Amino acid sequence: MKATAFAPVNVALIKYWGKSDPILRLPANSSLSVSLTNLGTTTTVEWRENAEPKIITENNFPMSVGLSSSASGYAALTVAMAAAAGLKLSEKELSRLARLGSGSACRSIPGGWVEWAKGNDKASYGKTIFPANWWDLRILVVLLSTKPKPVSSSAGQKLAATSPYFAARTKAVPGKIKQIKQAIKQKNFTVMGEIMEADCLNMHQVMQTQQPPLNYLLPETEIVIQAIRQWRGEGLESYFTINTGQNVFVFCQPQNESKLVDKLSHTGCVIEVRWDKIGPGARLLA
Numbered sequence: 274m275k276a277t278a279f280a281p282v283n284v285a286l287i288k289y290w291g292k293s294d295p296i297l298r299l300p301a302n303s304s305l306s307v308s309l310t311n312l313g314t315t316t317t318v319e320w321r322e323n324a325e326p327k328i329i330t331e332n333n334f335p336m337s338v339g340l341s342s343s344a345s346g347y348a349a350l351t352v353a354m355a356a357a358a359g360l361k362l363s364e365k366e367l368s369r370l371a372r373l374g375s376g377s378a379c380r381s382i383p384g385g386w387v388e389w390a391k392g393n394d395k396a397s398y399g400k401t402i403f404p405a406n407w408w409d410l411r412i413l414v415v416l417l418s419t420k421p422k423p424v425s426s427s428a429g430q431k432l433a434a435t436s437p438y439f440a441a442r443t444k445a446v447p448g449k450i451k452q453i454k455q456a457i458k459q460k461n462f463t464v465m466g467e468i469m470e471a472d473c474l475n476m477h478q479v480m481q482t483q484q485p486p487l488n489y490l491l492p493e494t495e496i497v498i499q500a501i502r503q504w505r506g507e508g509l510e511s512y513f514t515i516n517t518g519q520n521v522f523v524f525c526q527p528q529n530e531s532k533l534v535d536k537l538s539h540t541g542c543v544i545e546v547r548w549d550k551i552g553p554g555a556r557l558l559a
Contacts, residue, residue, distance in 0.1 A: 274319070274320050274356075274357045274358070274359055275317065275318070275319040275320070275357055275559075276317070276318055276352075276353045276354075276356035276357040276557060276559065277315065277316065277317040277318075277353060277557070277558045277559040278315070278316055278349045278350075278352035278353035278356065278555060278556065278557050278558060279313055279314070279315045279316075279349060279555065279556060279558055280313055280314055280316075280344075280345045280346075280348035280349035280351075280352060280378075280381045280382070280554070280555035280556075281308045281309045281310065281311075281312060281313040281345055281348075281381055281384075281552060281553075281554065281555070282308075282309045282312040282313055282334070282340060282341045282342075282344065282345045282381070283306040283307065283308050283309065283341060283344055283345075283377065283380040283381045283387065284306055284307055284309065284341070284412060284514065284516070284522050285304050285305065285306040285377070285380070285514070285516065286305050286306060286307065286453060286465070286468070286469040286472070286514065287303075287304050287305040287446060287449055287450050287453060287468075287469070287472050288304055288472060288473065288476045288514075288516070289301065289302050289303070289304040289376070289377070289389070289391075290302075290430060290433050290439075290442070290476050290479055290480065290517075291430050291433030291434060291439060291443070291479075292376065292430055292431075292433075293391065295430075295431065297372075297373065297394050297397075298372050298373060298374075298375070298376040299376075299391065299392070299393070299394070299397050300376055300389065300391045300397065301391065301433065301434075301439075301443050302391055302442070302443045302446040302447075303388065303389060303390045303391045303446060303447065303450055304377075304380070304388070304389045304446075304450075305386070305387070305388050305389075305402075305450055305453060305454070306377075306380045306386075306387050306389070306399075307385070307386055307387070307412070307551045308380070308381060308383065308384050308385060308387060308405070308551065308552055308553065308554050309412060309549045309550070309551070309552055310405075310549055310550050310551070310552030310553075311333070311547070311548070311549045311552075312333065312334050312340065312345070312414060312547065312549055313332075313333065313345045313349070313381075314330060314331065314332050314333075314342070314345040314346045314348070314349040315330070315331050315333075315349060315558070316328065316329070316330040316331075316346070316349035316350050316352075316353045317329045317330075317353060318350070318353040318354045318356075318357040319357060320357050320358060326354070326357065328350070330346060330349065330350065332345070332346065334414070334547075335416070335419040336421065337421035337422055337425070337518075338416075338418065338419055338420070338421060338422060338518045338519060338520055339422065339489060339515065339516040339517055339518010339519055339520045340414065340516065340518065340520055341377060341381075341516055343374075343375035343377070343378065343426070344375055344377040344378045344380065344381045345378075345381050346374075346375070346378070347371050347374030347375040347378035347381075348371045348378045348379075348381035348382050348554075348555045349381075349555060350371075350374065351367055351370045351371040351374065351378070351382070351555075352367060352382070352555045352556070352557060353557075355367060355370070356557055364382055364383060364400075364554075365398050365400070367382050367555070368380075368382040368383065368398035368399045368400070369394070369395070369397070369398045371555075372397065372398065372399075375427075377389075379397075379398050379399040380399040381399075381554065381555055382399055382554050382555045383399050383400055383401040383554045384401060384404070384405050384552060384553035384554035385401045385402075385403055385404045385405040385406075385407060385551060385552075385553075385554075386401065386402050386403035386404075386405075386407065386457060386551070387399045387400065387401055387402065387554075388400060388402045388450070388454075401554075402454065403457055403458070405551045405552050405553055407457070407551075408457065408460050408551070409527055409550070410462075410524055410525070410526065410527075410550065410551060411524070411525050411526070411527055411530045411548065411549070411550050412522055412523070412524055412549045412550060412551070413511075413522070413523040413524075413525065413530070413533060413534060413537065413546050413547070413548060413549070414520070414522060414546065414547040414548075414549055415497055415520060415521040415522070415523055415537055415543055415546055416520055416543065416544045416545040416546070416547070417491060417493040417494060417497065417519055417520050417521065417542060417543060417544060418491060418493065418519050418520065418544070419544070422489055422517070422518050422519065424487055426517040429480060429483075429487045429517065432483045432484060432485070432487070433479060433480075433483055434483075435483045435484040436478075436479040436480070436482040436483040436484075437482060438475070438478055438479050438482055439479050439483070442475055442476070442479055445475075446472075449468055449471075449472055452464070452468055453465055453468045453469065456468065462510070462526060463510070465512075465524075466510075466511070466512030466524060467512070469512055469514050469524065470512050470513060470514065472514075473513070473514040473515055477489070477490065477515065480517075489515075489517055489518050489519055490515070490519060491519045492542075493519070493542040493543075494515065494519050494520075494521060496540060496541075496542050497513065497521045497523075497537070497540065497542070497543070498513055498521070500536070500537070500540055501513045501523060504533075504536060509529055509532060509533065509536075510525070510526070510529065511523050511524060511525040511529060511533055512524050512525075523537070530548065534546050534548070
């Protein structure tokens, strides 16, 4: 049997860094993300009798640069592999399976706004808390470098607990998730953005203070961060978040999208700006 699936990149507003169980890829803290519409991975799996499955996979964006390629990759593989094998799995079961390949892949199975709760193997999976059409926001994918990062996320997370800020971060996350869920429910863009930015910087602070220190940010990343803050002070509201890499995601409202794309394109350090929005999760194409 043969099946083709697409899975989107997901962008975490409240991020996870560190695992409570590296084998089962259980997170040290819960997280909350959105599934994108355009950025993602397409994977075809064909099972052949008495042979290894044939797998063809393709990303429509650069790999290993902080754009969650492992998340979309393992999610697409999970959905295609299960379908090609004739398995009828629930979204929860697919999410748990995808998590075993890459922790954040469990968030690329559901669509819309997704929460991944920490817990044991059965309790730790991604589930939709608000549908994709709940709130029409835009996510700009700001490419600053396509050079693969020198340290993988999995390798970096093994040392997360060596940071003096790790324990405080994991303790604070439940409160932040509660606050940001309320902001999303009320469609309060300012509060959502402020919590998202603060959590992003807090995660990178943990990375930069673990032993040995891990810094994914480039000078170009800092330029974009400062530009977003400056434009916000001038009335052009948007908020940034950065995964485990050098490239930046910018959340904005539809009326500010075109102006931000233009301004980002003229910073002198941006290779490309891609437009995206919140969309459905992983799905079969054929």
